[in-house]
Amino acid sequence: MSEMRPPRFLSKQDPAPSRWSYRYQRLMLTPMFRLALRFGVPFAISLSVGLVYFADQGRRDSFNLAFADLRAEIKNRPEFMVKLMAIDGATAALGEDIRAVVPLDFPLSSFEFDLEEIRQNVAALPAVKSARIKIKSGGILQIDIDERQPVAIWRRLEGLSLLDREGVAFRRLQSRHERSDLPLIAGDGAAEELAEAMQILAVAAPLQERLRGVARIGERRWDVVLDRDQRIMLPEERPVQALQRVLALDTARDLLARDVTVVDMRVAHRPTLRMSDAATRERWTARATEVKVEEQ
Numbered sequence: 559m560s561e562m563r564p565p566r567f568l569s570k571q572d573p574a575p576s577r578w579s580y581r582y583q584r585l586m587l588t589p590m591f592r593l594a595l596r597f598g599v600p601f602a603i604s605l606s607v608g609l610v611y612f613a614d615q616g617r618r619d620s621f622n623l624a625f626a627d628l629r630a631e632i633k634n635r636p637e638f639m640v641k642l643m644a645i646d647g648a649t650a651a652l653g654e655d656i657r658a659v660v661p662l663d664f665p666l667s668s669f670e671f672d673l674e675e676i677r678q679n680v681a682a683l684p685a686v687k688s689a690r691i692k693i694k695s696g697g698i699l700q701i702d703i704d705e706r707q708p709v710a711i712w713r714r715l716e717g718l719s720l721l722d723r724e725g726v727a728f729r730r731l732q733s734r735h736e737r738s739d740l741p742l743i744a745g746d747g748a749a750e751e752l753a754e755a756m757q758i759l760a761v762a763a764p765l766q767e768r769l770r771g772v773a774r775i776g777e778r779r780w781d782v783v784l785d786r787d788q789r790i791m792l793p794e795e796r797p798v799q800a801l802q803r804v805l806a807l808d809t810a811r812d813l814l815a816r817d818v819t820v821v822d823m824r825v826a827h828r829p830t831l832r833m834s835d836a837a838t839r840e841r842w843t844a845r846a847t848e849v850k851v852e853e854q
Contacts, residue, residue, distance in 0.1 A: 633667040633669045633670070634667060638667050638668050638669065639665045639666070639667060639668070639697050640664060640665060640666050640667070640668050640671070640697045640699050641665045641697040641698070642664055642697070642698055642699070643657070643662065643664070643698070643699040643701065644699070644700050644701065645657075645703060646700070646701070646702050646703065647702055647703040647704060647705060648686075648703040648705050651729075652683070652685050652686070652703065652705055655683055655685070656680055656683065656686075656701065656703070659679045659680060659683065660676055660680065660701075662699070665697070668693050671693065671699070673691045673692070673693070674691075676691050676701075677689050677690070677691045680701060680703070684706075684726070684727070684728035684729065685705055685706050685728045685729055686703055686704070686705065686706070687704045687705065687706050687722075688704040689702070689703055689704070690702040706720075706722040706726060706728045707722055707723070708720040708721060708722060708728075708729075708737065708740055709721060709722060709740065709752075709756065710740055710741050710742070710743050710752065710755070710756070710759075711731065711734065711737055711740050711741070711742045711743070712727055712743055712744070712749055713734075713742060713743070713744040713745075713771075714744065714745070714746060717730055717731070718730065718731040718732075718733070718734060719731065720737065720740075721743075721749055721752060723752070724752075725749040725752040726749075727749060741756075741759050741769075741771060741772075742770065742771030742772075743771060743772050743773070743774070744771060744772070744773040744774065745773045745774030745775060745777070746774065746777055747774050747777035748773075748774035751774065754780070754797070754798075755772050755774075755780065757798050758772055758780055758782065758792070758797060758798060758801060759772060761798055761801050761802060761805070762782055762801060762805075764805060765782075765784060765805075765814070768784045768785045768786075768788075768814075769782070769783075769784060770784060770785060771783050775791075778794050779791075779792055779793060779794045779797065779824070780792045780797050782801065784814065787819055788814060788818065788819060788821075789820050789821070790804055790820075790821045790823065791820060791821065791822045791823060791824055792823055792824070793823055793824045793825070793826055794824075796826070800823040800826060801823075803823070803829075804821055804823060804829075807829075813831075817834045818831050818832065818833060818834070819832050819833065819834050820832035
C-alpha cells in the first residue's frame with residue numbers, strides 16, 4: 559500500500575509573532591513604558607476630566623464652598639477643640655506674663671494654633687529659661703516652663719534686678735527688701751563676673767551679719783562692703799585668697815572690729831589700713847601729747 563502524503567496546498571503555520579506583536583512585547587519589557595502605562599495614562603485621563611469639569615466657574619465655586627464647609631466641620635469637631643491653658647513650672651507673676659503674651663480666647667480649634675510661634679513668644683520672656691508647648695488630650699494647651707532661679711540681686715544705675723546663676727538679669731525689683739534673702743552685687747560688669755562674686759560671698763560667710771554686698775569697681779576688681787562704712791578692697795587677681803588673708807587677720811587680731819574704714823589688699827605683699835576720722839584725730843592727739851611730755 560503506498561504511503562499517504564499531505565496535500566500540497568496545506569502549508570506549515572509560522573510560529574513567529576507578527577511585527578506589531580513583537581514590538582508590543584518589547585515595549586512591555588521596558589520598565590519606563592510599563593510605569594507610564596500603569597500611572598501616566600490614568601493620570602492624564604483624570605487630569606483631562608478635571609480640567610474639563612473645573613473649566614466652568616460655577617462648578618469651581620461650588621467645589622470651593624463644599625471644601626470650605628467640610629474643613630470647617632472637621633476643625634470644629636469637639637475632639638479638636640482646646641478649652642483651656644495650663645502653665646506648670648512658673649510662679650504666679652510669670653504665669654501672668656505668659657498669659658499676657660499668649661492672649662488666646664478659648665475655646666479654639668487645635669488647627670488654629672501655631673505651637674512654635676507660641677513657644678518663641680513665651681521663651682522670649684526674660685524670666686523663662688526654656689519652654690515646651692503641647693496640646694494634651696481633653697482640650698488642654700500645656701505650657702511647661704523652666705523658670706530662671708535668682709541667686710543674687712544686681713544694683714546698677716538702672717535699678718535693682720534679679721540675676722540667675724548664668725548672670726542673666728531677668729526681673730526688676732522695686733526694693734532690696736523684696737528679696738532680702740539674696741546677696742547684693744553692684745556695679746557695671748558685675749553680672750559678667752557673677753561666678754567670681756559668688757565665690758567671694760561664700761568665703762565672706764563668717765561676716766554674714768555685717769555683709770552688705772560686693773561691688774565691682776571699674777569693671778576690674780571687687781570691693782567687699784560691710785556695715786559701719788567698712789570696705790575691703792580686693793586685687794584684680796586672686797581676690798578670694800586676698801579675702802581669706804583678711805579674715806585670718808580678723809580672727810587673730812579682731813582687725814575689722816577696730817576703727818578701720820578700709821582694708822586695702824590691692825597690693826598683695828603690702829596690705830594697707832585706713833583709719834576712721836575719729837581714730838585719726840585721737841591718734842594725732844595722743845601723738846601730740848607724747849611730744850609735749852618728751853619736751854618737758
